[in-house]
Each structure stands twice: as structure tokens, then as C-alpha cells.
Amino acid sequence: MIFSDPASVAVVGASDDPSKWGHWLARGALTGDGRRAVHLVNHGGKAVLGRPTVRSLSELDEAPELVVLAVPAAHVPAVVDEALAVGVRGFVGITAGIDERVIRRIREAGARLLGPNCLGVFDAATSLHLAWGKFQAGSLGVVSQSGQVGLEIAGLAASSGIGVSRFVSVGNQADVTAAEALLDLVSHDLTTVVGVYLESFGPGTVAAMSALRAAGKPVVLLTVGSSVAAQEAARTHTGALTSSLDVVDAACRRVGAVRVPTPAALVDLAAVLNSGVPRGARVGVVSDSGGQGAIAVDLAVAAGLTVPRLSSVDGLPAGASKRNPIDLAGAGEQDLANYARAVEVLANGGEVDTVVLSGYFGCYGADTPSLESAEVAVADQICSLARRSGVTVVVHSMRDDSAAVRSLRAGGVPVHLTIERAVAALGHASRLAKSSLDVVPRAAKATPFQPGYLAARELLDFVDFPKAHAVTTAAEVEKTALKGPFALKADWLAHKSEHGAVKTNVTDPAVAFEEMRERLGPGTYVLEEMDTREHTVELIIGARRDHSFGPVVLVGAGGVHAELFRDTVVELAPVTPDAARDMLARLVSAPLLSGWRGAPAADVTALVEVIAQVSETLAARPDLAEIELNPVRVGPDGVLAVDALVIPGMTSAQLALSATVRS
Incomplete structure (x- = not known):
């Protein structure tokens, strides 16, 4: 409760000069004077806002629970030392440039610090106002x-x-x-x-x-x-x-x-x-102008909202259009209550989740004072309709402030001066996603990390790879029982294409091996059968450990052009197979998976299982920093990954050392 409802506060640096931070903080602190003890500290002992001050915290009879630091940085160490000595438990650090040693002293004393270099804190529930403004x-x-x-x-x-x-x-x-x-x-x-x-x-x-x-x-x-x-x-x-x-x-x-x-x-x-939160993305538009209604609809569609055709529009005033958008066509001017009637028809019709009222409403009383009370009464009706129906109502009015506008806002109906802001807010609200289910990773294989493509294949044993052999000599290549055409790869290099460490469509593997070994030197190479299936789609599936949000998983258009097309979707890991399926559906290239121009559909069921297990593996293995399968070739008969990369994370000792350095 130190920073929300302290029993007492002290503003150190309180000032009677309205241009000073200490003045604003003192004035704000005094608004809570009836709830808590407020002490003003001024090094000269001058009265502030007509209130007596003390020169230092040690002059107080008891320690304030929360102290606001509004003095130059050079004076902060002495103030903090004095405050800790008398038993202060919390600080609001307005001052910038507070030395790290001072911050450490606060922590070591078991006290808390908000900031430094902050604007302060305000709480309407407890009359706490320790902030500028x-x-x-x-x-x-x-x-x-x-x-x-x-x-x-x-x-x-x-x-x-x-x-x-x-x-x-x-x-x-x-x-x-x-x-x-x-x-x-x-x-x-x-x-x-x-x-x-x-x-x-x-x-x-x-x-x-x-x-x-x-x-x-x-x-x-x-x-x-x-x-x-x-x-x-x-x-x-x-x-x-x-x-x-x-x-x-x-x-x-x-x-x-x-x-x-x-x-x-x-x-x-x-x-x-x-x-x-609005129940969905279906929006109904009411306007007293055909042009404004049409603009609202165009903006709504651009914002990702849907504008459904209306099947039931009984109760509209004579002359009003019975489609979406509803154009009152002068009926609002004839009787202001028609605005509420049109909103009611949409709100109770069951065909929309939100209603936008766009146009002149909110201006009548301001332009013609004799209409003000009638317009306010209609505004109150609209607020009541929104509450009863559960349908979100947003108003675009050509006047930003009037009695009717204030009544709408007081009743919980937002009012905007521009239609684009009104519709954009609804668009954002409609995308307010429900939380995905908490996912508990399945047990991941505890294989110790080893570098290289072959080790990655072993660790990711839930993924199908083409048949392959490790080779180190030309003689081993000659003895292979694999079927061509082949792919030849240097096992130890991560970015094989960039280093010329992969060759595909190889028909004479011995010659290709000698050429690659001469360029790259001795080591373990991988001779692999190429995936020659027709009607395959190349994807990238990757997971990495973001330093702020933890494990994330990515799926996108893959192969050597992955960064060119940048058609990707990212989610926090782990994800369920259903969530992985949703990720695929959001790709621009998603139609390729369902059968494009007569091609057979890909095995998406197998693909989503691979995505989910990659995400689960990284989430369950803190010793891994990244996993990447690229390209992953998915066809009607299943999924084959033709390259894989696993990058280690920090060891336990490295993590402990990093934490020590940060602290």
C-alpha cells in the first residue's frame, strides 16, 4: 500500500514557486490531507502554499511512510540516508540521475523506490496525488x-x-x-x-x-x-x-x-x-447523411469489421433506408427520437455486435438551444439501449462538446469528432483476442545438445528427414546404398547456402564430395537422398528464445527466399496443434497448402503436429536458444524437413554469471 494509500507522505523539495516540480507535488499531496498526514520539506524552512515546512525529515515527530524526492540529484544521497535512518519505507524518485549506489542503499535497507526519473503516482480511490499535472x-x-x-x-x-x-x-x-x-x-x-x-x-x-x-x-x-x-x-x-x-x-x-x-x-x-469488450466484428451504421454513412462503411471494412446485410429492420421511420448503412434521410430532424429508434432496431435485431451513429447528432442543442433538453433525453435513451442490449454503441458527432455529447460520454457511450477514430477504435476492439489456452509442453527428449545437422536430426526425432549417411572420405561415398539424386552438405556449417556448403541434384556424389572437401576442408559431410516428390510446398518452421517474452515459434514461406517474401506468423511458444493450424491459415501463402490451381492438398495435419512439437521442444528445453527447420517440404503424403539447425542457449553457469553481472 506504500504507493497507493500511504499513511503519511513527505515532499522533499517542496516549493512555493509554481514553476517548480516541488510546487506541483506539494499542491497535489495536499489534496489528500484529509486522508493522510502530509509533510512539506523545504531546506529554507519557508512556507509553501500557506503551509509550514520543516528543513529536514529528522525534524518530524515520526517517519513518513512515503517520501517524494524532488531535489537536485546532488542532494539525493543525503536525503535518502536521512530518510532511511528515520525509517522511511518508500520513495518516489522524481529526480533524474540518481546514483546507482543510492539505489542500492534503498534496496539493501528493504525500502522500495518508484523511478527514478519518473513523473510520479496518482490514485483516485485514495486521494493520492504525487505527480506533475x-x-x-x-x-x-x-x-x-x-x-x-x-x-x-x-x-x-x-x-x-x-x-x-x-x-x-x-x-x-x-x-x-x-x-x-x-x-x-x-x-x-x-x-x-x-x-x-x-x-x-x-x-x-x-x-x-x-x-x-x-x-x-x-x-x-x-x-x-x-x-x-x-x-x-x-x-x-x-x-x-x-x-x-x-x-x-x-x-x-x-x-x-x-x-x-x-x-x-x-x-x-x-x-x-x-x-x-464487443461481442464480435459485425457493425451496423446509422447516419443522417448518405455520404457520411458510406464513408463509415468503407472505413469499417478497412478496419477489419464486417457490415452485414440486414434482414429485419422493422420500426424505422418512414423514408429511412432499410439497408446497412441506415440513412435516416431527414427523419432525425423531424423527430430527434428517431436517432434512438434506429439504434434500437440495430441493437435488438441480433444481426450486429456494434453500432456506429455518425453525423449531426450532438449538434442540435448547441446550434439551437431550444432543442438541447430533447437532444439530451435522446442521448440518455441511446445510453440506456446500449446497456440493456449489450451491443457496443459508438457515436461520431460533428461537435466535440455539447450537452448531448457530455450526456453520451457520462452514460458510457464514446463520442468522437472524426469517423475514422470512431471506427478505428471498434476495429481494435473487435480484434481483442481471447486468451489462448495455457499449454503445458509435452516431455521433450533430453538428448544433450551437439552441434551439426546430423545431431539436430537426432534431437528432433519427431520430424521426418530424408535418408542420409555421414561421410568423411570418398571411399565412404562410393559405398553408399542411397538412391539419387543426392544432396551433399557440410554437417558443421549453419548457413550452408551462404558458404557453398550444400549442393543439390547431385548425380555423381564422389566428384561432388571431392570438390566440396577441397574448398571447405576435412570434416563430416552428409550425403542425403533428395526429396523429389511433386506438389510440395516449402515452409520454414522456427523457434527462438526472445529475451523479453521467452520462447516464440514462427512459421512462414520457406527455402532460400524466406527473407525475401517475409510471409510469416509468430506466436508465443508453446502452441497447440489447433493454434498451429490457425497460424498457417493466416499466411498469405496459405492457399498453396489447400490445393492451388488444382494441385492436391498438403498434409496439414502432419504439418501442424511438427509446428506444435518444435514449439514445445524449445519451451521445455532452456538449454536451447533456437531451432530451425528450413526448408520443410510438405506434400499430400506428409512432411519432410531437408535442413535443420539447433543453437544452444546459455549453460546454468553462464545464466548465473549473467544474472550476477546485471545485478
């Missing part, structure tokens, strides 16, 4: 790695009418992490939706988002590109083909969260989710 109480929980991005989100939330339930700026996360701040929102009663801005993802982030989902609190994530979940240098095609945002999106799908591109999009979506 103003906050409107509401239902959106905000956890942000950037204080200013978080403040922008909070401001937009106030404008949208949903407000903020709790705001936590985690800053540099030297002690308290974003994952901890998220977990703290699971039991926070005021919070119904959580907005998160993160630039990096530490351990526990996915578990925290999953816990919020389980508590019925959807998570909306805002992040940035290449700096997110920064990848290790790509050692395989799998590493090169999985971007950081691919993995973030996979994590969102696993936990039932959704990623958005901007702070405005985050708040727009949060306003939709504040009343619950």
Missing part, C-alpha cells in the same frame, strides 16, 4: 515508462470522459517495475481498463497482463518499434524474420490484450472497452 478521476489505469506519454494519455482520458483511476510513471524501473505496477491494478476496484506505454518488457510483464485479463480488465498497449524487446543479433532466418513488434503482438494475442499506435488510439479504444 492534473488528473480527472475515472476508470482508466495508466502505467507508463515515459512520464510525459502517460500524462498525455491522462489528458486525453479526461477529454474523452473516462478519466484516470490510477496513474503510475515507472521511469527507469530501478526497483519497482511496470509488471508490479500492472499487478497492483488487478485488485484496484476503480480500474476497468488498463492503458500501458512501454519501451522495454521485463520479466513478468506478460504474466501481469494475463492476470489483468483474468480479472476482466482489458489491457491496451502502446509501444514503439525497434527499441522494443530488442533482439539479439540474428543467427538464423528465424531471428531475422521475427521483428520485435511481431513478438509483442504475439504476446498480446496470448494474454488477450491489443496493441495500438498512438496515445489517442489507446484512449479511444479504452473508451469503447470501458463498457465491455
Whole structure:
């Protein structure tokens, strides 16, 4: 409760100068003066906001539970030492540049630090306001790695009418992490939706988002590109083909969260989710303008929503169109109640999951004051309809603020000034994935890791490979009983094509062997029967260990052109066969598997089992960093992998050393 409802707080660096951080923090702290003891510390002992101050924490009769550090970095060590000496248990580190030795002293004393370099914390439920800026109480929980991005989100939330339930700026996360701040929102009663801005993802982030989902609190994530979940240098095609945002999106799908591109999009979506997740992607459009209705439909389709034909539209006013979109054709002006009637027809018809009302509604009372009360009454009816039907209703109004607009927002119906924002929010909401089932990996083979293609074949014994022999001399090649044509490979090299270490369609293996050994030197080579089946599709199946999110699995168009086509799908590992089948269906090249232009369908059942087992193997084997099968040739009669690569992970000793260095 230190950072949500402390019994007492002290602002060190409190100031009477409105341009100073210490002024804003002191003013905010005093808003909770009726709930907790608030102490203001000013080194000159000057009054702040008409309140007396003390020069140091040691002048207080008892130790404050939470101390806000709003002094220059050079003064922080002395303040922290004094605070720990008197028994302070928590710090909010507004100041940037706090020395690592100071942070270590806080940890060693068993105290906690939020930040440093953070904007502070706000909790509407407990009147805790230890942050720069103003906050409107509401239902959106905000956890942000950037204080200013978080403040922008909070401001937009106030404008949208949903407000903020709790705001936590985690800053540099030297002690308290974003994952901890998220977990703290699971039991926070005021919070119904959580907005998160993160630039990096530490351990526990996915578990925290999953816990919020389980508590019925959807998570909306805002992040940035290449700096997110920064990848290790790509050692395989799998590493090169999985971007950081691919993995973030996979994590969102696993936990039932959704990623958005901007702070405005985050708040727009949060306003939709504040009343619950839409039941589906079917949208009905009502407009008092044919043009605006048509634009809304085009945008809805582009956002991934469906605009169904309506079979039952009884109850619409005379002259209104009876298709989707519904054009009121002047009926709204004749009787404002027709707006509510049209929404009711769609909401109760059972053919749509969401309704968009687009156009002039919300402007009548502002432009003609005598209509204000009637328009507000219709707005209240629309809110009541949305609550009773369970259908999500979103309004696009040509006026951003009016009595009717405020009434809609107060009743839980989001209002947007532009149709593109209204429809984009519904599109994001419709893709808010349900959590996939937790998957317990099947027992993976405990074969110790050995380098090379032959060892990879042995470790991945659930995969079918072509018949092959290890050869080290020309004489061994001459004795082979394999059937040509052949593939000849250098066993020990990972990227064989780049090194000229693989030759296919070999008809004279002895000559090919001598030529390759002369170039690459002595070693173990693999002579392998080529897969000459017709009607095969080449894929890549890979799994790697992402340093932020753990094991991930990838499937995509394979072969030497895998990175050219970049037709891939990524999920967190492990995945079930059903989830693997869904991954294949999302590939652009998926039609090739079901029989393209009269070709026979591939054995997808066998293929999804291989994908699932590759994902399970990496998830169950922390000693492995990457697994790659490329290409995997799948045809009507089964799956053959014609190359495999396994890369080891850190040993237990290396992991322990890495953890020691980080700490």
C-alpha cells in the first residue's frame, strides 16, 4: 500500500514557486490531507502554499511512510540516508540521475523506490496525488515508462470522459517495475481498463497482463518499434524474420490484450472497452447523411469489421433506408427520437455486435438551444439501449462538446469528432483476442545438445528427414546404398547456402564430395537422398528464445527466399496443434497448402503436429536458444524437413554469471 494509500507522505523539495516540480507535488499531496498526514520539506524552512515546512525529515515527530524526492540529484544521497535512518519505507524518485549506489542503499535497507526519473503516482480511490499535472478521476489505469506519454494519455482520458483511476510513471524501473505496477491494478476496484506505454518488457510483464485479463480488465498497449524487446543479433532466418513488434503482438494475442499506435488510439479504444469488450466484428451504421454513412462503411471494412446485410429492420421511420448503412434521410430532424429508434432496431435485431451513429447528432442543442433538453433525453435513451442490449454503441458527432455529447460520454457511450477514430477504435476492439489456452509442453527428449545437422536430426526425432549417411572420405561415398539424386552438405556449417556448403541434384556424389572437401576442408559431410516428390510446398518452421517474452515459434514461406517474401506468423511458444493450424491459415501463402490451381492438398495435419512439437521442444528445453527447420517440404503424403539447425542457449553457469553481472 506504500504507493497507493500511504499513511503519511513527505515532499522533499517542496516549493512555493509554481514553476517548480516541488510546487506541483506539494499542491497535489495536499489534496489528500484529509486522508493522510502530509509533510512539506523545504531546506529554507519557508512556507509553501500557506503551509509550514520543516528543513529536514529528522525534524518530524515520526517517519513518513512515503517520501517524494524532488531535489537536485546532488542532494539525493543525503536525503535518502536521512530518510532511511528515520525509517522511511518508500520513495518516489522524481529526480533524474540518481546514483546507482543510492539505489542500492534503498534496496539493501528493504525500502522500495518508484523511478527514478519518473513523473510520479496518482490514485483516485485514495486521494493520492504525487505527480506533475492534473488528473480527472475515472476508470482508466495508466502505467507508463515515459512520464510525459502517460500524462498525455491522462489528458486525453479526461477529454474523452473516462478519466484516470490510477496513474503510475515507472521511469527507469530501478526497483519497482511496470509488471508490479500492472499487478497492483488487478485488485484496484476503480480500474476497468488498463492503458500501458512501454519501451522495454521485463520479466513478468506478460504474466501481469494475463492476470489483468483474468480479472476482466482489458489491457491496451502502446509501444514503439525497434527499441522494443530488442533482439539479439540474428543467427538464423528465424531471428531475422521475427521483428520485435511481431513478438509483442504475439504476446498480446496470448494474454488477450491489443496493441495500438498512438496515445489517442489507446484512449479511444479504452473508451469503447470501458463498457465491455464487443461481442464480435459485425457493425451496423446509422447516419443522417448518405455520404457520411458510406464513408463509415468503407472505413469499417478497412478496419477489419464486417457490415452485414440486414434482414429485419422493422420500426424505422418512414423514408429511412432499410439497408446497412441506415440513412435516416431527414427523419432525425423531424423527430430527434428517431436517432434512438434506429439504434434500437440495430441493437435488438441480433444481426450486429456494434453500432456506429455518425453525423449531426450532438449538434442540435448547441446550434439551437431550444432543442438541447430533447437532444439530451435522446442521448440518455441511446445510453440506456446500449446497456440493456449489450451491443457496443459508438457515436461520431460533428461537435466535440455539447450537452448531448457530455450526456453520451457520462452514460458510457464514446463520442468522437472524426469517423475514422470512431471506427478505428471498434476495429481494435473487435480484434481483442481471447486468451489462448495455457499449454503445458509435452516431455521433450533430453538428448544433450551437439552441434551439426546430423545431431539436430537426432534431437528432433519427431520430424521426418530424408535418408542420409555421414561421410568423411570418398571411399565412404562410393559405398553408399542411397538412391539419387543426392544432396551433399557440410554437417558443421549453419548457413550452408551462404558458404557453398550444400549442393543439390547431385548425380555423381564422389566428384561432388571431392570438390566440396577441397574448398571447405576435412570434416563430416552428409550425403542425403533428395526429396523429389511433386506438389510440395516449402515452409520454414522456427523457434527462438526472445529475451523479453521467452520462447516464440514462427512459421512462414520457406527455402532460400524466406527473407525475401517475409510471409510469416509468430506466436508465443508453446502452441497447440489447433493454434498451429490457425497460424498457417493466416499466411498469405496459405492457399498453396489447400490445393492451388488444382494441385492436391498438403498434409496439414502432419504439418501442424511438427509446428506444435518444435514449439514445445524449445519451451521445455532452456538449454536451447533456437531451432530451425528450413526448408520443410510438405506434400499430400506428409512432411519432410531437408535442413535443420539447433543453437544452444546459455549453460546454468553462464545464466548465473549473467544474472550476477546485471545485478
